[in-house]
Every structure is written in structure tokens, then in C-alpha cells.
Amino acid sequence: SxxxxxxxxxxxxxxxxxxxxxxxxxxxxxxxxxxxQNSGRGLVHLILIRSNEREKHxxxxxxxxxxxxxxxxxxxxxxxxxxxxxxxxxxxVGNTPLxxxxxxxxxxxx
Amino acid sequence: xxxxxxxxxxxxxxxxxxxxxxxSPMKGHSHVYWYRQLPExxxxxxVYLQKENIIDESGMPKERFSAEFPKEGPSILRIQQVxxxxxxxxxxxxxxxxxxxxxxxxxxxLTVV
Numbered sequence: 001s002x003x004x005x006x007x008x009x010x011x012x013x014x015x016x017x018x019x020x021x022x023x024x025x026x027x028x029x030x031x032x033x034x035x036x037q038n039s040g041r042g043l044v045h046l047i048l049i050r051s052n053e054r055e056k057h058x059x060x061x062x063x064x065x066x067x068x069x070x071x072x073x074x075x076x077x078x079x080x081x082x083x084x085x086x087x088x089x090x091x092x093v094g095n096t097p098l099x100x101x102x103x104x105x106x107x108x109x110x
Numbered sequence: 111x112x113x114x115x116x117x118x119x120x121x122x123x124x125x126x127x128x129x130x131x132x133x134s135p136m137k138g139h140s141h142v143y144w145y146r147q148l149p150e151x152x153x154x155x156x157v158y159l160q161k162e163n164i165i166d167e168s169g170m171p172k173e174r175f176s177a178e179f180p181k182e183g184p185s186i187l188r189i190q191q192v193x194x195x196x197x198x199x200x201x202x203x204x205x206x207x208x209x210x211x212x213x214x215x216x217x218x219x220l221t222v223v
Binding site: 033041044088 | 114116143145151152153154155158166201203210211212213214215216217
């Protein structure tokens with residue numbers, strides 16, 4: 001079945017550095033979405049990028065999508081301790097619920 | 111707008127009991143999704159419902175699990191005769207249509223003792 005796989009599984013950086021997480025998927029998609037989950041909480045929708053888009057920005061977030069490689073990346077610039085969380089990509093192939101990967105656990109050290 | 115409301119936040123059940131998890135979607139959202147999450151894992155899809163209809167239940171075990179989204183009231187995920195392996199966090203999400211990002215609730219953490 002369709003699935004996004006995030007890479008790396010875990011990432012630890014210093015405050016102020018940039019964090020890059022990648023997501024690979026298997027089949028054609030309508031859109032790809034990134035979510036964030038703080039420990040013990042629900043997921044929060046961060047950004048949606050459609051299959052005909054290549055790059056999208058939202059504040060300190062930058063998402064790219066390469067449909068030829070079936071991959072996406074999430075860049076968080078100038079990271080803060082409050083960015084510590086798990087980040088998930090989810091793929092939408094249309095007419096089916098979103099399929100989530102296992103996530104990247106980001107730790108930002110102050 | 112209160113967002114997606116799930117209750118209870120924590121639920122403890124003994125083996126063999128029933129667990130009922132409730133989810134009230136955001137106002138105006140007619141699509142409800144239930145996911146299960148084990149520690150250090152991603153979310154596994156269980157069931158997708160619209161008002162009074164189950165659209166996709168391919169991720170839900172055939173036995174002991176059921177879900178509904180009545181015309182009035184919250185969506186209910188029901189687990190009968192719970193076993194230790196049912197211990198997990200159960201998340202509900204809603205969307206206005208099936209092509210938008212989801213809004214998630216804070217989850218119900220089920221512990222089976």
C-alpha cells in the first residue's frame with residue numbers, strides 16, 4: 001500500500017541550525033502533507049504541497065516535492081527548542097485516507 | 111471553534127471489558143478518520159466515516175472493533191473484550207472534504223490491564 005517513509009528516524013541539532021527531513025513514497029500522489037506531533041499530543045497540520053507544485057513556504061518551513069523521485073523534504077530554518085517534536089509526512093492518493101510514515105524525531109538542543 | 115474533541119483523554123480497562131472512545135469533529139467537518147498509534151510508531155489508519163456511513167474500514171480488525179458516526183452526536187470507536195495488545199493512543203481527525211489537511215484531536219490513551 002502507499003506509504004511515506006521519513007528519513008532520518010531521529011535528528012538532533014543545536015538551536016539556530018537548520019533541520020532537514022526527507023520523505024519518500026511509492027506511487028503517484030495528489031498531494032503530500034507534513035504534520036508535527038509534540039509528545040503526548042495529537043498531530044498538527046503544517047503544510048500541504050500539491051503534486052503540481054515544487055516548493056512551498058510557510059514561515060520558517062520550506063517544503064519541496066520532486067515527483068520524479070517520489071520524494072519530499074521539510075526544512076526548518078533557524079530551529080528553536082520549541083521545534084522539538086516528531087514530524088510526519090502523509091500522502092494523499094485521492095479517495096483514500098492519508099497514509100502516514102513513522103516520522104522523524106527532532107530534538108533541538110538549546 | 112473548539113477543534114476536534116476526543117474523550118476521554120485516558121481510559122483504563124481490564125481485559126475483557128469494553129472501551130468506548132468518542133470524537134466530536136470540528137464544526138462543518140463531515141469526514142472523520144480514526145487512527146491508532148503505538149509508542150515510537152506512526153499512525154495506522156483504522157476507519158473513515160461520513161455521517162451515518164462507513165466509507166473505508168480496511169484498517170480496522172474485523173472482530174471486536176466497530177465504529178459509527180450517527181446523524182446526531184459524536185463518532186464512536188468501540189472495542190469489545192479488550193486485550194493487552196489494544197493498548198495504544200487512538201486519534202480521531204476530521205476534514206471538511208477528503209482533499210484537505212486533517213485536524214486531529216488530542217487522542218485517547220487506552221491502557222488495558
